[in-house]
Amino acid sequence: MAVQAGGVAESDVLSQHAQEYASAARRHRAFGITKGLAAYATLSIFALIAIVPFLYLLSPSFRKSYELFSYPPKWIPSSLYTGNFGTILHQTSYPRWALNTLIFATSVTVITLIIDTLAGYAFARLRFPGRGVLFGLVLGTLMIPTAVLIAPLYIMISRLPGWTHSGINTYPGMILPMVCSPLGVFMMRQFISTLPEALVEAARLDGGSEWLIFRKIVLPLMKPAIVVLGIFTFMAQWVNFLWPLIITTTNDMKTLTVGVSSLQGQFVTNWGVISAAAVMTMAPVIVIFLMFQRWFVQASMAGALKQ
Amino acid sequence: MADISIKHLVKRFGKVEAVSDVSLQIADGEFLVLLGPSGCGKSTILRVVAGLEDADAGEIVIGGRLINFIDPVRRNVAMVFQNYALYPHMSVYKNIAFPLQIAKQSKEEVGLAVGRAAAMLGLENLLQRLPGELSGGQRQRVALARAIVRAPQAFLMDEPLSNLDAQLRIQTRLELIQLHQRLGITTIYVTHDQIEAMTMGDRIAVLSEGVLQQIGTPQEVYRRPANVFVATFLGAPPMNLIGGELEWVEFGWRFRGDNIDVPLSADVTSPPEDGNPADMRQVKLGLRPEHLRIGPPGETGGIAGQVQFLEPVGSDLFLTVEAAGTLLQVRTDPDSPLQPGENVSLLFDPWRAQVFGPDGQNLRRDTAPVESAAALAPAAAS
Structure with a gap:
């Protein structure tokens, strides 16, 4: 009898456990769904914050200027008007500004990549006296705001002798002060530090010179980091405003950002045209970003996965 | 092939003396195992012999030539690293061919040498693969092939089996012994695994805290340990x-x-x-x-x-x-x-x-x- 009672009590306990388990599982599922919804809601809010200004810009570029100030404001144009883009291309120096920007941003990017990867390699892998101090100095420059540098840079560039062809309103004058970012040097150094040192040592034993090791072993493995730094630099320089504004005075040397801002008149501003110009300016950057998006993910994962 | 002689080697890292006055004589064709716990200086000795680190004192002589101040590549030694150090962006063929291409050998010579090394280690069917597509044991063999393709005077192996699982380790151990018997190249082999040391070494040098404790055949070291360590x-x-x-x-x-x-x-x-x-x-x-x-x-x-x-x-x-x-x-x-x-x-x-x-x-x-x-x-x- 006692045994039976014990058995009953045991099965009660078991079914109670099962119920508890089931309700815990239900709670867990419900919590999971709530958590998912909350995450989506938060992300949607941030996505909206990011995308609204762009839509706000896109909308007027396809409308005639008198439509812009209609009340109540209309977000979606009644018909797609492309005249603003025509005006930009035919009545302003937009193509010339685009060419200038392309030359400026591409040159800065290429030179930055060369300098930063070489400097990063030296700081990460070569042993030389004063390495720590020099690297500290490079990082120290990060603390100097760009605005502080603008005036001295302008004075330096404007006083360069004529034979350097690097004065105001010249490509070299525009490009050279912008090359080599300390952040890029830091990024490259960190990335190279994550590559196994044994690779470089193996190549050294195989007879590789320092330059050959850099070119044949390190550089190919740095592809993700190079792409990321390249895109960052290119995008930053494509929309760089302050330096090109200061170093260019002629319409022919303006970059897109400077050119577009000059479309703003003193008394009348055609916002449709300016919006169209802004959209056209942004388009290539967005396309490039979308093209190389997967590299961003890869570069951020590279350190974690590679031994 | 050559004999290696290490005389009164000292290596310091800052204030830490990683290797203290170690002297070793390694005969031509001998397989010497450096055995000791982590941080005993065994890898450091290997790296100094390879030329990846400079000695603070002492002499290293390979084949009668003092090599302390000679570039790593001119020392004509090949090293096998613990993590294999295969170039991940190059195919197996290119990995093995790399040292020969740097030495500016002709395409035909490189092809022949790579073919020979690959055949010796059973890699013929893997030559076009990338290291990432190989198993641990295969990578190990590629690393060995890259070492033997140069026909070096000496092999330096830094715990080459420690990244393999137990089964594969036993198999690769046998393959390494066979390879050494076939090629007869002087080998310095670093390990902390006493089974590897006992089974592979002609002689074992036991190290602790940078000091050579005993050197002898596996039997001598086991039966007549020089000290408590x-x-x-x-x-x-x-x-x-x-x-x-x-x-x-x-x-x-x-x-x-x-x-x-x-x-x-x-x-x-x-x-x-x-x-x-x-x-x-x-x-x-x-x-x-x-x-x-x-x-x-x-x-x-x-x-x-x-x-x-x-x-x-x-x-x-x-x-x-x-x-x-x-x-x-x-x-x-x-x-x-x-x-x-x-x-x-x-x-x-x-x-x-x-x-x-x-x-x-x-x-x-x-x-x-x-x-x-x-x-x-x-x-x-x-």
Whole structure:
């Protein structure tokens, strides 16, 4: 009898456990769904914050200027008007500004990549006296705001002798002060530090010179980091405003950002045209970003996965 | 191929002396294993020989040529790294061909040499693959192929098997031994695995904290450890050590300690008139687990003890026996009926015992080689 009672009590306990388990599982599922919804809601809010200004810009570029100030404001144009883009291309120096920007941003990017990867390699892998101090100095420059540098840079560039062809309103004058970012040097150094040192040592034993090791072993493995730094630099320089504004005075040397801002008149501003110009300016950057998006993910994962 | 001689090598990292006055002679075609725990300086020695680190003092001579100040590549040694260090963006073919291409050999020569190396290591079908697509064992073979393709004077191997799983490690170990027999290239092999050291090395150099402890054939190092470190580092479970003192009684040594009083053979140490008497008071008796036999309790000449734990490992049974004031490990027959708590006595052949002085050095008179000690055994035991 006692045994039976014990058995009953045991099965009660078991079914109670099962119920508890089931309700815990239900709670867990419900919590999971709530958590998912909350995450989506938060992300949607941030996505909206990011995308609204762009839509706000896109909308007027396809409308005639008198439509812009209609009340109540209309977000979606009644018909797609492309005249603003025509005006930009035919009545302003937009193509010339685009060419200038392309030359400026591409040159800065290429030179930055060369300098930063070489400097990063030296700081990460070569042993030389004063390495720590020099690297500290490079990082120290990060603390100097760009605005502080603008005036001295302008004075330096404007006083360069004529034979350097690097004065105001010249490509070299525009490009050279912008090359080599300390952040890029830091990024490259960190990335190279994550590559196994044994690779470089193996190549050294195989007879590789320092330059050959850099070119044949390190550089190919740095592809993700190079792409990321390249895109960052290119995008930053494509929309760089302050330096090109200061170093260019002629319409022919303006970059897109400077050119577009000059479309703003003193008394009348055609916002449709300016919006169209802004959209056209942004388009290539967005396309490039979308093209190389997967590299961003890869570069951020590279350190974690590679031994 | 060449002999390697390391003379009074010192290497410091900041204030830490990683290698202290190490001298080694490695004969042409010899397979020398550097064995020791992590941080004992074994890899550092290898890296100094390779030229990846500079020596702070000492000489390294390969094939009669002083190479301290010669570029790594001109030393003509090939290194196999622990993590293989294969170039991940190059195919297996390019990985193996890399040193030859740098040396500006013609395409045909490179192709032939890579083909030969690949055939030797069974990599013919993998030449177009990237290292990331290979298994651990295959990567290991590619690393070896890259080393042999240059026909170096010496191989330097830095724990090349430690990234492989147990099964593959045994297989690759055999392959490495075969490869060495076939090529006969002088090899320095670094490992912390004593099984690798015992099975592969012609000789083993045991290191601890940058100091060479002992160098000898695997048998010598195992049977006649030079000091307590070597005795306890080699062997699994390690050698048992019992604290006590030596006493000269009627033309022979006796070891006396806590609950132990046993005779030792004559070659354990010098007669008292030759040695320092103070040295005889604080000694350690060293006995390997396989040299202890289990006898019935109260057996004359035995050490009285009580079985504490049993650890069956399949082929053997390891007993932990409390005796002579300490815990002793005994290897015995796996079918032994012993149970924890049983009283036993432990017996051993006196000639097998090692005696270590207060400074940890083996006091044994090493005049007799291992074989003759074995011949003396019956006389000494009786």
